[in-house]
Amino acid sequence: MTDSVRKRIVDAAVALINASPPYVTPLADDTRMQSYTPAELPSIAVFEIREDGQSEKEGRWGYLLKRAFTLRVEIRVAADHPRPIVDPMYVWVGQQLGQQQFGGLAEDCYETLLEWQYADTDQPYTLLQTDFRVEYSTLKNDPSKTQ
């Protein structure tokens, strides 16, 4: 069975983020469920968050479903002053995913929401979540085919 278009886009996004990044570590994890130990930081994790669809009609009938899903990239660091550490990773992710068509699978990809969270336990920790909206289309009756 062929993978869904969305799965192929997420796979491609993770591969793009991990393609020779300018920082030493980390490599991005795909949908990591387990917590990171402090020694594993900095970290990057990629998640699918939500998707909505809309029928794309041409005349009376339409065969395509126009979709948009939120791809979230999470960066976690342990640092007193996190910005100098987070920023190079954020810039790299934005350069790799912004306006990306993932080899013709998507129509567009762009940042829609950034959110920071902070925690202070044994060290100061920071989380930056960057949401990308990925627009693409599939056949209504087959999420693995774009046409």
Added chain:
Amino acid sequence: MLTGFYGDADIPFLLGTDFGVAVVIGGQTIPGIVDNVGKDSLLSQGVSGVSGTEILVYVQTSALPKVPNRTALTVDGKAMRLRDQNQAGDGAVTHLLCEIVP
């Protein structure tokens, strides 16, 4: 030492025996008991957080020098920084929340 806390004179003995460690803060060395409690933070959708540790040091309030948060201290020889300080119970003991300076 005369303080307003009932049984305050016994606290150094309680903190200093068996589990006690040396806490150096504000130029003074006082006894304290350390608790390291695991605490997850920065969870996203209930998963993928950071497995941190809450470092709590119990010291006698009347022995604790008046210092602001972010003061450097050593706990059992380890360099740390004061995150917060909260009196507990009747106030005779203070919880020092500490962090490792990354």
